[in-house]
């Protein structure tokens with residue numbers, strides 16, 4: 001069953017020198033029960049994509065396309081409607097989760113404000129739920145009476161995850177939630193997300209990261225973005241084991257592997273820089289860095305080609321019309 005279907009979504013930033021085309025014709029579907037990974041280098045539009053689903057503020061502008069969430073187009077919701085479904089149906093754990101909580105309020109007051117805004121009237125009941133959830137993420141119930149600044153970074157991260165999921169959102173969006181964390185804390189966060197799914201607290205997760213190795217541990221499906229476009233999408237295992245797009249191949253080759261001596265063997269980064277999203281080329285956006293670029297690449301945008309079951313990539317090398 002479909003949880004979210006995004007169709008040809010375009011989200012730009014309006015700047016004095018023109019539009020930054022951060023999300024430019026993106027389509028995908030997140031199914032109920034899956035962890036959907038969004039990967040790509042910094043600046044490719046991952047955050048813009050997920051934030052545009054709920055928190056559009058100028059200079060971010062919806063320029064076209066739909067985002068059908070449980071049948072409703074998120075792009076057409078009023079501020080009021082969007083606020084209503086946030087936390088109860090769709091929730092975002094922000095990129096800087098450790099600092100996302102209001103520092104002037106106790107955790108239990110943050111949670112009560114949020115619950116009240118969504119129609120809850122019994123404070124006792126909400127605080128009981130908070131204590132249960134704190135226990136789930138291995139935090140003491142005393143945390144409810146503490147201010148965010150009294151918590152360590154890892155604890156604050158977990159508290160933010162509790163707050164974001166307290167009202168059982170169907171779709172949870174985790175935007176680079178692990179990037180500022182050490183490996184051990186990263187594992188805790190991944191385990192917690194799995195746990196939220198298993199317990200039925202959330203039904204689907206969109207997990208955004210630049211770290212493909214980490215994504216492998218959690219995602220069922222992966223969508224790889226480059227310069228505002230999707231270049232490849234498919235089952236996680238298959239994309240990792242048999243990447244079809246040169247960009248995905250290079251991203252994977254740039255990951256350090258266990259047991260390889262990098263003093264002797266060079267780690268292959270991706271040379272060059274992403275193109276400007278103010279004036280992207282009309283053809284493939286990766287052609288300036290692609291080792292296989294052909295004459296057609298700067299001229300014509302590649303279409304998606306099916307390379308496996310539910311696995312698609314957009315590259316002229318793969319044929320297509």
Ligand SMILES: Nc1ncnc2c1ncn2[C@@H]1O[C@H](COP(=O)(O)OP(=O)(O)OP(=O)(O)O)[C@@H](O)[C@H]1O
Pocket residue numbers: 013014015020022040041042043044045046047048049059060176277
């Ligand atoms: N407020 C803004 N005004 C203009 N351009 C912006 C704004 N915010 C982001 N951008 C641009 O939009 C593009 C996409 O940025 P976005 O943050 O979505 O990428 P990202 O893949 O999430 O990267 P990161 O992980 O570093 O946040 C980038 O070129 C960025 O410079």
